[in-house]
Amino acid sequence: MADAGRNEGRTDTLARIAVNLDGPAEYRGTEIIGDLRVIAETLYYPFKFVAFWDGQTGNHLCPQTQAGGACTHSPDDAGRAAYAVAVEGEMKGELEVFFPHADLSIFLG
Numbered sequence: 759m760a761d762a763g764r765n766e767g768r769t770d771t772l773a774r775i776a777v778n779l780d781g782p783a784e785y786r787g788t789e790i791i792g793d794l795r796v797i798a799e800t801l802y803y804p805f806k807f808v809a810f811w812d813g814q815t816g817n818h819l820c821p822q823t824q825a826g827g828a829c830t831h832s833p834d835d836a837g838r839a840a841y842a843v844a845v846e847g848e849m850k851g852e853l854e855v856f857f858p859h860a861d862l863s864i865f866l867g
């Protein structure tokens with residue numbers, strides 16, 4: 759594949775699915791990563807968790823730090839986009855399940 763399509767976080771195969779909770783604001787759904795991981799894996803069985811991105815904090819499971827290097831993913835939209843490319847290329851991610859109420863993505867592969 760050419761690199762031309764990879765700028766701005768666009769990936770060739772990573773499918774992004776938003777799971778919207780539509781209802782009264784006083785009934786907020788869980789924002790706990792472990793809970794949302796189970797929900798994403800249940801929705802898209804047999805896909806399994808490979809990564810996450812927390813848009814509120816920029817926290818994520820980083821292949822760079824796991825490899826002993828320094829993280830280059832800034833906690834903003836640019837970092838999130840670069841991370842999506844890394845998830846697809848280095849972590850075998852195929853699906854991004856995005857929960858807007860928590861601003862959190864669970865990546866499955």
Ligand SMILES: [Zn+2]
Nearest residue numbers: 820829830831
């Ligand atoms: Zn990182």
